[in-house]
Amino acid sequence: MPADRFPVDVQGRTLELSNLDKVLYPAAGFTKGEVIDYYTRVAPVLLPHLADRALTRIRYPNGVDGNSFFEKNAPAATPDWVRTENLPAPGSTKGRETIDYVVAEDLPTLVWLANLAALELHTPQWKIGEHPDLMVVDLDPGAPASLKQCCQVALLLRDRLAADGLDAYPKTSGKKGMQLCCPISGTQSADDVSAYARRIAQELEREHPKLIVSKMAKNLRSGKVFIDWSQNNAAKTTVAPYSLRAQPVPAVSTPLTWDEVAAGAAGKRPATKPYTAAEVLKRAEKSGDLLAPLLDGGPQLPV
Template identity: 85%
Template sequence: MPERFKVEVEGRSLELSNLDKVLFPKAGFTKGEVIDYYTRIAPVLLPHLADRALTRIRFPNGVEGSSFFEKNAPAATPSWVRTENLPAPGSSKGRETIDYVVADDLPTLVWLANLAALELHIPQWKIGAHPDLMVVDLDPGAPAALRQCCEVALLMRDRLAADGIDSYPKTSGKKGMQLCCPIAGTQDAEDVSGYARRIARELEQAHPKLVVSKMAKNLRPGKVFIDWSQNNAAKTTVAPYSLRAQAVPSVSTPLTWDEVAAGAAGRRPATKPYPATEVLRRVEKSGDLLAPLLDGGPELPAA
């Protein structure tokens, strides 16, 4: 296979390179397969990326090599890639603004995959808007694992439902889970984060042997940390259907609540990360289980 060759994607010219380079050595998964995955998953992935400032984690030498976070558009960004100059709260380099990439279309997604941008992370709001999502991260402290995350997810689902908030589960693609909740987009990040923290503390008080709401790592062994801070202005969360930098090309995978219940009971459906090939089959069978996130939701209750 030639090292470089040109392709046309929806009318945009791209130069792809090193497609046979192995990015997931233990699985033998190549850059060409990464590009193929993102191309095939694009119909359900792109709606979740649309109008959101994108943070990428790039692995130019594969998942066993060095990596780096990238928020700013790289110097060689094609002119047709959408960028937005936005405030950069919490920038590690002290920048006031960043030229973010916005992945609104398939050519941009293929371009990013060719740069070995394996992981795609997004904020809980669209550009220039208030948060339209609330996300809580469920992070197990060993020996707790995904099974315990499923138990906490069910508890949180029921508590949020009592406030009229729908929640939709997905794996993180690593060891944990996230619950994603569509909200009205009328409250600021501080209000959303405050509500998530209050619910996390309630569950911690009700289930102290299973749940922890504080970030201190010494409190986490054997429990599930409900990370409510994912809604802070400086935070992002891995996008649905994004690859993760694991030994195998696992994916942040939407789940059904039946699968979460099965996971809580120790059965396979939600007790380990799903690989890219299986996620493509799931989407072909069931479509986008997180499509309701795109339709908006209610306001969160006042504190």
């Protein structure tokens, strides 16, 4: 076996890890070994959000400054113990009718993916064979708007959704925006969920036209926050909580408290800089999973 490859035992599964010293985040000197270590340590709070969901990965074999590629299909030489599910592929860019998706439901699978430099993990709003159990609204700022304005819009959205009996839970995207996630009943179609999210976005746009836009045209977004209701489309995925992102630093899609969102709306952190892998591990150790309520289900939407 080459010197840069060695076997490890992960919960009874033997994996061959490789190139652990390869730097995947050059500006931060963050290596592939550190990526694997992060995903291993964050697994207790991450895996419940991946369970029973078809996983899309974005792989960076030469680091975040190199080429990347989306991967939905299970790659060649996928171990036979990795769960895969053959599912319809709505919106496939390669014309596939079905795809053999990977389902990351245990630590060995997560470590195997990290060893493939699958830095980013994205999931749909539904579990396999079920209707959506999450409504996700993406908040995307158009420059010069930033995460500060996203936090302001998140507070408005939280209060509007609460009026309909919905609890919203915030997280950063790990890049420039953020998402609000609402647990829902799992009895309504993706079209129903999208229609409700669109209606709320349009309502808030009418009330706050200088801050919010609900239309997708990018030329309308300057200085505003686009409430992307289309994240609930059956063909869409959203970055999973606790996933790394391809940024100069090993930034993470980080669950937030509403006090932190209020601070961000005032121009304090998280608006000033992203949370990193090391910080997120400390946050999880201190506070547990701030998004755990997403796993318990929620009410029907008033559509």
